[in-house]
């Protein structure tokens with residue numbers, strides 16, 4: 001079945017998978033450690049609703065996905081920051097609202113030609129990767145990596161304990177918001193490959209898997225993106241071979257990796 | 272003499288509270304003093320320390336640290352003020368190694384976009400050796416005993432080589448032998464580096480020998496402030512501060 005696709009499409013799919021897996025899981029290490037999972041969840045569904053609105057308006061879905069996910073991160077960020085956020089309430093409200101809006105917009109889009117785009121923002125698609133998508137992904141990946149390298153000290157201290165970081169003279173607020181912003185951008189740019197419903201799995205599962213094996217944050221930051229890349233590549237392969245939606249395949253692979261990690265984790269071994 | 276810390280008529284109110292937790296605190300501390308703060312639970316000792324280093328913002332009066340008024344974020348001043356908090360959220364799975372946690376104490380001081388140098392690592396390593404935690408430097412921080420973790424937090428604060436160090440019940444998880452030991456080390460630092468110490472302490476018996484001044488707090492106010500000998504008179508303690516220092 002592989003020979004049905006041109007080399008360019010396959011090459012783009014592979015590059016897209018590597019970049020998406022890398023950035024999602026890199027940001028995922030921060031999201032997991034800083035207990036921002038519910039926020040990430042809300043962002044990814046908002047991005048889906050935004051993309052659906054874009055399709056309905058016949059505009060670029062990506063721009064609306066970006067707007068929606070960034071809006072959620074900036075609106076809910078301060079609440080989460082002050083621990084004034086009941087996370088399950090937010091998940092309930094944002095999840096149901098964005099699903100309702102997203103499906104509504106898709107339903108209202110009369111153009112059946114759009115239905116493959118609609119499907120892809122829900123479940124992801126390897127075949128839709130355009131040159132522009134790859135460039136955007138590359139830019140956000142480079143920004144995320146530079147961010148981590150340049151501010152490694154500050155990020156590391158904040159990931160350990162924000163209050164302690166502040167007590168040692170680190171201005172933690174800008175970093176918190178930069179992490180949120182980068183996460184929302186990553187979510188929006190990953191929509192194409194993984195889809196709005198499952199991008200969250202790609203943020204959380206690889207990091208959570210690596211957590212099972214290491215007590216060293218430096219290693220977790222280094223290794224999680226690699227597990228993310230592997231998940232994406234394997235998922236893509238599965239999606240090609242069995243004609244599955246890419247997002248589902250990637251989510252299945254990284255959930256399986258997480259499940260196995262928990263089972264063989266030395267951290268959970270007794271004695 | 273140069274002032275290290277200056278509080279003039281300071282109130283600190285927690286967010287969402289009506290009544291200030293610190294009430295009209297005036298406190299001047301000279302450079303090089305070694306001060307013990309005592310008082311019952313809820314007296315405001317922790318709040319006092321965090322008002323001094325700006326983690327909590329005072330809502331009345333003036334706080335000056337090392338001659339500079341604490342306003343806004345206070346991060347620039349906190350680079351010179353070490354802090355050992357009373358409690359910290361470390362659970363068993365916390366993914367950080369002891370050596371990293373100690374080195375992190377220096378990150379704020381090193382500053383944005385500046386690399387961690389060999390010297391930074393050397394200082395952190397020296398502090399670990401000094402605190403006797405060298406042998407656990409590659410252990411995950413969450414796997415330590417309460418006393419070991421406390422030593423790590425002290426090493427972390429000292430690794431910054433601060434001019435002022437604030438410690439909130441730094442001995443609470445140490446056994447008596449370790450208290451004596453750590454106490455000696457702090458005395459050494461005080462003598463040789465001229466650091467200013469403000470230590471909240473629960474157990475009067477473990478107030479380090481170099482302590483020259485004792486502050487007693489109750490109900491958000493300073494109720495006594497003076498020489499150690501004057502404040503810690505047995506009869507005074509028995510009458511006035513009964514139940515305060517349990």
Ligand SMILES: Nc1ncnc2c1ncn2[C@@H]1O[C@H](COP(=O)(O)OP(=O)(O)O)[C@@H](O)[C@H]1O
Pocket residue numbers: 285286288292310311312313314315316317318319
């Ligand atoms: N985050 C907070 N919000 C509201 N009140 C607080 C908070 N933290 C402490 N308090 C109150 O402030 C008072 C002083 O607390 P604290 O400074 O921790 O006392 P101490 O350290 O002397 O035991 C207590 O009455 C406590 O209930």
Ligand SMILES: [Mg+2]
Pocket residue numbers: 316317318357439
């Ligand atoms: Mg206290």
